[in-house]
Amino acid sequence: MPVDGEPPVPSSPRKRADARRNERVLLDAAAEVFVTSGVEAPVRDIATKAGVGMGTIYRHFPTRADLIIAVYRHQVDACAEAGPALLANNESPYDALSQWIDLFVDFLVTKHGLAGVMRSDHAGFEALHAYFLDRLVPVCAQLLKAAARTDEVRADVDALELMRGVGNLCVSIGDDSHYDPRRMVGLLIAGLRQQPQSS
Amino acid sequence: MPVDGEPPVPSSPRKRADARRNERVLLDAAAEVFVTSGVEAPVRDIATKAGVGMGTIYRHFPTRADLIIAVYRHQVDACAEAGPALLANNESPYDALSQWIDLFVDFLVTKHGLAGVMRSDHAGFEALHAYFLDRLVPVCAQLLKAAARTDEVRADVDALELMRGVGNLCVSIGDDSHYDPRRMVGLLIAGLRQQPQSS
DNA sequence: GAACATACGGAGCGTTGTTCCGTTTCGCAA
DNA sequence: TTGCGAAACGGAACAACGCTCCGTATGTTC
Numbered sequence: 130m131p132v133d134g135e136p137p138v139p140s141s142p143r144k145r146a147d148a149r150r151n152e153r154v155l156l157d158a159a160a161e162v163f164v165t166s167g168v169e170a171p172v173r174d175i176a177t178k179a180g181v182g183m184g185t186i187y188r189h190f191p192t193r194a195d196l197i198i199a200v201y202r203h204q205v206d207a208c209a210e211a212g213p214a215l216l217a218n219n220e221s222p223y224d225a226l227s228q229w230i231d232l233f234v235d236f237l238v239t240k241h242g243l244a245g246v247m248r249s250d251h252a253g254f255e256a257l258h259a260y261f262l263d264r265l266v267p268v269c270a271q272l273l274k275a276a277a278r279t280d281e282v283r284a285d286v287d288a289l290e291l292m293r294g295v296g297n298l299c300v301s302i303g304d305d306s307h308y309d310p311r312r313m314v315g316l317l318i319a320g321l322r323q324q325p326q327s328s
Numbered sequence: 329m330p331v332d333g334e335p336p337v338p339s340s341p342r343k344r345a346d347a348r349r350n351e352r353v354l355l356d357a358a359a360e361v362f363v364t365s366g367v368e369a370p371v372r373d374i375a376t377k378a379g380v381g382m383g384t385i386y387r388h389f390p391t392r393a394d395l396i397i398a399v400y401r402h403q404v405d406a407c408a409e410a411g412p413a414l415l416a417n418n419e420s421p422y423d424a425l426s427q428w429i430d431l432f433v434d435f436l437v438t439k440h441g442l443a444g445v446m447r448s449d450h451a452g453f454e455a456l457h458a459y460f461l462d463r464l465v466p467v468c469a470q471l472l473k474a475a476a477r478t479d480e481v482r483a484d485v486d487a488l489e490l491m492r493g494v495g496n497l498c499v500s501i502g503d504d505s506h507y508d509p510r511r512m513v514g515l516l517i518a519g520l521r522q523q524p525q526s527s
Numbered sequence: 528g529a530a531c532a533t534a535c536g537g538a539g540c541g542t543t544g545t546t547c548c549g550t551t552t553c554g555c556a557a
Numbered sequence: 558t559t560g561c562g563a564a565a566c567g568g569a570a571c572a573a574c575g576c577t578c579c580g581t582a583t584g585t586t587c
Contacts, residue, residue: 145533145584171574182536187576248444248499253575258501286515287506294512297496300447302457307486313493316485317512320519344553344564370543381567386545528587535582543574551566557559 152189155179160200167242168197194257201240205264208232212268222275223282227318229272230295233265234314237299244299244310266292282321291321351388354378359399366441367396393456400439404463407431411467421474422481426517428471429494432464433513436498443498443509465491481520490520 158179162170172193176186190196212229219225237244246254247261270288277284294317299310343351357378361369371392375385389395411428418424436443445453446460469487476483493516498509 147584148534151534172576173574176536183538183576184536184578185534188534193575245447248501286511289506290508290512293501293504293507294497294515297499297512298493300496302447302492305492307488308492309489312485313489313496313516316493316519317516318519320515320517346553347565350565371545372543375567382545382569383547383567384565387565392544531584531586533582533584536580538578540577541575544572546571547569549567549569551564553562553564555561555563557561 148189151179151181151185155181155186155189155196156199159196163197163200164241168240168246169242192253192256194254197243197246197257198260201243202260204236205261208236209264209268212272216272216275221281222272222279223322226269226272226276226282229268230314230318231311233292233295234299234311237296238301238310244296244301247296248293248300262289262292280323283323286321291317347388350378350380350384354380354385354388354395355398358395362396362399363440367439367445368441391453391455393453396442396445396456397459400442401459403435404460407435408463408467411471415471415474420480421471421478422521425468425471425475425481428467429513429517430510432491432494433498433510436495437500437509443495443500446495447492447499461488461491479522482522485520490516 155175159175162175162178166174172186173183175196176183179186186196190199208229211232212225215225215229216222219228237247247258266288269292273282273286273288273291276282295314298313298317301308301310354374358374361374361377365373371385372382374395375382378385385395389398407428410431411424414424414428415421418427436446446457465487468491472481472485472487472490475481494513497512497516500507500509
């Protein structure tokens with residue numbers, strides 16, 4: 130009996146070759162469709178683009194959120210890992226926080242519709258939501274706590290709440306050039322600063 | 329020939345009695361369904377509740393947004409009219425602005441799902457969007473300009489943009505008790521303040 | 528190459544928004 | 558009162574969508 134040397138990370142039992150290939154094809158097709166039609170593109174479109182049937186999509190990614198997660202996992206992870214690095218490279222934790230938020234905002238606004246789906250109350254997106262939050266909230270909390278410790282920001286703001294607020298600010302409507310998520314988030318983060326001492 | 333003493337406000341030509349009655353019934357039913365199921369409730373539900381057919385709804389309110397507008401028109405108008413009053417009754421325009429935003433936020437968060445639909449990119453909601461903005465943005469602009477004139481807030485913020493930001497912050501997800509739109513909007517408005525003079 | 532598990536495809540179901548048109552009802556006038 | 562045309566009604570029907578299900582095809586293994 131051959132010893133199974135695989136680390137526990139990947140899809141545990143050996144998968145058939147065509148299945149593995151289709152997973153890649155799907156991921157690529159989805160990524161492509163997402164940039165042209167947004168993350169809310171019809172599942173059928175993705176299946177067509179990938180040249181597979183509906184069933185194949187749903188077998189690989191039981192819910193649409195799982196597909197989105199898979200497509201963006203790398204970028205989310207990169208964002209999460211940037212947090213501690215920024216904290217180490219900045220004298221001011223507030224600056225680190227601010228830069229990290231910029232990173233997060235860049236990620237959201239460049240993925241057409243991602244922010245919109247994050248706030249979605251549509252059923253089936255809990256997994257997406259949970260993944261993003263699980264991965265990013267702790268990082269945000271760390272940055273926030275550091276900035277609170279140096280009295281640069283208020284201490285009464287919750288990381289989860291802040292992330293939600295930033296996410297909400299990043300949903301943009303159509304092609305309105307008057308609305309700039311980055312500026313609005315900038316305002317929010319500015320509002321976070323500790324007021325020196327008001328009465 | 330009888331003089332038409334009607335003000336120019338209501339639906340211009342005389343409508344049939346049953347049509348007028350149904351419009352009222354629909355408005356009431358819609359308002360009721362909106363509070364229980366949110367503004368995204370299926371049109372069929374509203375029709376059923378009102379005891380009318382689908383066709384009747386769409387004849388009175390060509391798009392769903394028109395129905396929502398009709399239901400909330402009074403409250404939007406009240407909010408718009410509160411702006412100048414607040415400006416007159418407050419020494420600080422910033423306080424007036426802040427209180428007006430509170431009013432607006434209260435309106436949004438008490439209407440389950442309204443904020444969500446405001447930011448919607450779904451087709452057919454342009455009318456709703458336009459109505460809200462047409463009615464409220466000028467008021468906001470007035471308050472903002474007054475506050476900018478007294479150097480209480482930055483001068484580089486657009487009223488439309490601010491309204492969008494506030495609206496976005498007000499969409500809440502499910503029943504999450506961790507997210508308080510009012511607090512987030514508070515941060516945003518705090519961020520609006522003119523920094524005394526940073527380098 | 529035979530046999531079995533695995534994976535595939537797409538027809539089909541349920542749910543929504545919206546349209547369309549045959550039927551009913553209203554309002555007015557003879 | 559009765560008759561008639563216009564106005565309004567109701568709900569069947571269509572389209573678009575997410576998701577499921579199962580008969581078929583294809584790897585994989587011996």
